Amino acid sequence: MNSEIERYKGLLTNIKNRVRQGQLKANLSANAEMLATYWDIGKMIHLQQQQKGWGKGVIPKLASDLKNELAEVKGFSVRNIQMMIQFYNEYSDFSIWQLAVGKLDIDAVTKLSVAQLESNSISQAPVARLKNNSITQLSVAQLQNIPNESLLITKIGWTQHTVLLQKIKDMPIRYWYMQQILEQGWSRDTLVTQIKSKIHERQGALVHNFDTTLTNAHSLWAKQTFKDPYIFDFLTLATEFSERELELELLKHVERFLLELGAGFAFVGRQYKLEISDKEFYIDLLFYHIKMRCFVVIDLKKGDFLPEYAGKMNFYCSAVDDILKHETDKPTIGLILCKGKDRIFAEYALRDVNKPIGVSEYELTQMLPDNLKSSLPSIEDIEKEFFEANNQDN
Template sequence: MSDAHLTTMEYRDWLKEIKQRLRQAQVKAAVQVNTALLTFYWELGADIVERQKTAQWGSGLLKQLSADLMTEFPDMKGFSKRNLERIRMWYLFYSEGFLNCDTGCVAIGQQPVDQLPKLDSTQIVPQPVAQMVGAQKVQQIVAQLVQIPWSHNLIIISKCGHVKEALYYVNKTIEHNWSRNVLTHQIESGLYEREGKAITNFSQTLPAPQSDLAQQLIKDPYNFDFLTLTKDYNERELEKALTDHITKFLLELGAGFAYVGRQQGLQVGERDFFLDLLFYHTKLHCYVVIELKTGEFEPEYTGKLNFYLKAVDEQLRGDRDEQTIGILLCKTRDRVVVEYALSDIHKPMGVSEYQLTRALPDNLKPSLPSIEELEAEFGNPEGGDE
């Protein structure tokens, strides 16, 4: 066979397949290495804690252990005194935490270290933590921890206040494959406290699986602190600012939102109507209409959004699409008023607040310049977007 055959499409397709399989093998190997290493870290953390309790080796244990391990394994990273301290802290964070479950609370730290299960690095049991008790629960929790990189684990325990919150971010990282930067952003923006907190009528207007998922995908409040707006901004300026920063806006909305457009036109009868923002959600398989309001929620807003949802369902929704969902984003809202307004609406919609800046401690506010002072300082009296 001549070398000319090596330039054919058949050969190139075969080569492409080999490269893809090799990359998949590399990823799989990296995951297995990470899992095995973190399983070892967990067991090492347990050993360190137990030895410090029972052995009379003094306060220099970690320093001496670090020196001995680095001498024996000079090509391996992770045995510095600082990292050994982190391993110990990682183990204690979870082992001393109380884990809430449907059948009660179990304190991992109350179990003797020698009774903690030794994990096979291939044992990843994807069962909800709430269904586990005792040693089996510990095994499942550790199996989750070892699925994400060590650096991600360190970010989580350094920024989370309790085990339940930490495990929330562990599972979200596994689900969405978050980078360190995205994970840090989600923790610092308080996603754990905000997700699924919007006021909605989903349980009355959507079937159970769809309604539960939709509820979890809507936050309250939304954090738009990446925007720079003048004090008296209007809806159109807010809408433009969000689409100018669409990447950050999509990150705040969460996984699954695909941007369709702003001021999407719909003709109903002889009139034209324009949606503030239109998205498609790839997990819910439906259009999502977002309407922006710069003031307090008013009951009449639901009527207008209900009209828009009807129009989208009639004109844009395909045979395989689920019901269109509406989200009203308001600067403020009275919870009782919102619940009254949604009670007789038959289209699925939710109402959330949004924030342009994160709240600052009162003792810091006097020391920071106002927007007006900054604009005057930099000669930009008009303000505007970034």
């Protein structure tokens, strides 16, 4: 009887997986076909403007007529048609739009999660093809992870494309953002936020000793994962704050905090206790990174970096490796977040440390004077008043 139940559960699981794969295939195919349609429309209008001398005035007329002729079809506003023309002009050299959607490598993609489409299953493009001076802003590792541009473009949603077309003119950087959209499942709003914070300039910019303390593959992962500086503009702190206040504020906004850290971070604990030789030690923030398969220890400092911070972090990483790390886990990585740092100072401090450690700054843009902050109600106070008011009404 039990074997029958197990076989049924297995069948049910296989059917659910196949349905999800089918849904993902359909979504990817539909997205690629829609983009191809928009590209063709942009091309048709562009050619008429070039050959017939039609001006911009034709676009409002087209938008109006298409709305009347194709009332059931959305997406033909004046602005959207203008974006289609720009879409064609930006990618006019690509032949992907002449390919049948079925030829796209959909099967490989369905092996990945819906939320995060891994890049390593998509064919890689030679770095040499990305010819642009600003390519030096990106690390070699980041560029090597940019997949074939043609396939990459077809997997990005139209709303994300419109953001990239408007805000990112540099092609290698635009491809980098496309890659992040696929890997981290960024929505349009998240993409706008990340572009505004110039995340492409911050990725991998921290001071670290990863090259000497990790294997090549793990070091590349770490350098692509961590950034400098971290932008905590979602926090509201007094001009004078303690490290504990910073820690508590980050956890109050844990979703925004995790978004700024990047994909793959799983929160383990705050003030995580370690017992060593009958003494207790507390880690500010402990995470586990799912992709890197390792623990990440974060130490928060309200001032500038000091050399002794590296020794303390080395101690924490050793303790986590000994007490928490599974035999299949990679070495624990430490991240020291400071209000400021001298890069040369930090490099000297990490030079002979044997545990992988990075040093980054953080930026706070919403600062309240102490006297004003103390006069404002807390979230708890507001919730309490709201609850009491509701009870009185009832």
